[in-house]
Amino acid sequence: DGGITQSPKYLFRKEGQNVTLSCEQNLNHDAMYWYRQDPGQGLRLIYYSQIVNDFQKGDIAEGYSVSREKKESFPLTVTSAQKNPTAFYLCASSPTGLVSGELFFGEGSRLTVL
C-alpha cells in the first residue's frame, strides 16, 4: 500500500540532545513537508521541499534542520537549539502539478523532552 511512514512513533530525549525523525513515502510525490502540532495551535509549517536537493524554511524553522537527498525521504532533525521541542510532528507529501493540492499525512511522531 502506498503511504507515508514516520518513525519512531514515540521518542524521548534529554535536553541538549539532537534527534532525527524519519519520514519515508512511496507515493512518488515531489513535495514533502514537516509540521509541528501543539494543543490548540493547529499545524505550523517547519520546512518543506518541492524537489530533491532543495528545501525552504517554513514559519517556525529555528532549531530544526532537514535534508532531501532522495525523493522518498525527508528526515527532520530537532536540534538542541530548539527551545521547546516537546510536540507532535507530522510529515506530509503532495504531488506538484496536481490541481487539487491536498496533503497526505503520516501517522506522526511524538517527541517528549525529559
Add this chain to the structure above:
Amino acid sequence: AQSVTQLGSHVSVSEGALVLLRCNYSSSVPPYLFWYVQYPNQGLQLLLKYTSAATLVKGINGFEAEFKKSETSFHLTKPSAHMSDAAEYFCAVRGLRTNAGKSTFGDGTTLTVKP
C-alpha cells in the same frame, strides 16, 4: 497572505444531531479549501476539498461543506452525528498560485458526540 479561522475550539452534539463546524478563510486569490479529520495520536485524513468545480462538496462519512464566496466561509456539516465522528477537525486553505503546497491550517475544532 492567506489565513483560516475556525470558530469554536470545542463543539459538543448529541448522537443523531446536526453537526456544524465553522470555517472562514482569507485569501488574496481564489483558494483551494480542505477539511481534514484527526483521530487521537494519528495523522490527518482528508474529509473533502473545494477546487471550484462545485460550491457544495460531499466528502467521506456523510460530511459535506458549502463554499460561500460572499461570506468567505466553508462550513462543514453532517445531518446526523455518530459516535465515531468524535475527533479533531481542521480547515485548511491553499492558494491557487502557491503550488509549493504551503497550506495554512486553522487551530482545529474538537468534536464531542454524546450518547
